[in-house]
Amino acid sequence: MKHIVTSGCSFSDAFVHGRWPQQLTELIKEPHTLYNYGMASKGNDWISKSIIYKVDKLLKEGISTDDIRVVAMWSGLDRKGLWITEHETHNFENLKMIPIHRCQSNPSNFRDESFLPANVPGSTKLYKCEGNGYLAGSFSCTFNDHINDWRQEYNKRFYTHEGAGIEAYEHFLRLQWFLDLHNIKYFFMTYANIMTWPCHITGTVGQLTKDVFPNIEHLYNMVNWDKWVFHNETEGLYEYCLYHGLTLGPDDFHPTEESQIIFTKNFVYPAAQKLLDMM
Secondary structure, three states, X not given: OEEXXXXXXXXXXXXXXXXXXXXXXXXXXXXXXXXXXXOOOOOHHHHHHHHHHHHHHHHHOOOOHHHEEEEEEEOOOOOOOOEEEOOOOOOHHHHOEOOOOOOOOEOEOOOOOOOOOOOOOOOOOOOOOOOEEEOOOOOOOOOOHHXXXXXXXXXXXXXXXXXXHHHHHHHHHHHHHHHHHOOOXXXXXXXXXXXXXXXXXXXXXXXXXXXHOHHHHHHHHHOOHHHEOOEOOOEOHHHHHHHOOOOEOOOOOOEOHXXXXXHHHHHXXXXXXXXXXXX
């Protein structure tokens, strides 16, 4: 029995039917269990830490490293999860958000495994809020006015593109080193082109981020790029859809289920066969 641990943002969302982790498990023939921590607007801090948490737990449960596989789909460099707690964060109740139309609460904590390992797509089961956790990672994704004001204040006072890039690469390396330490097979992808600056959001592709921000270069050079799978050298799922004329959702950004199926079959599954040794 293989144990497949995945994480990402809305492109990998465990609560939305048809995302690539679910599609991948349908293609893999050998017995396996999926643990997908993908959630809407999550950043690279969540992706790295949620996978480390779950892999560590599996190891402590006696699962062999030979039976664990990991796939991460990294998100935007600008995303930063802000950790809040019920007893320490001012105005916590106004920041706390349990939406009716989604399963995910805000904040969310990867220690809550109420949706694992089943990851039932389209489930109406509410994701429990433990009283502490990460607010959604994107500054542009807001769930109520209190969260919006709080994030904008943080953005105005503390956010810089270079600082965000440094932290993102540290998340890449943290997960890389952890998995290498335990000799666990893995590979990384991106939801879109996060390797160049300006990023995909601007509609232009510039220099590699490490060439724009000198304090990222040494981190970039530590990354094992043999474990990364790109479309057209630096691109991800979003650009794959554009290049192949695949359909996007109403926001003209998120791939539809049909596009996720094609991407998984022709891009993710071959990588899994090669880098994860899974058939």
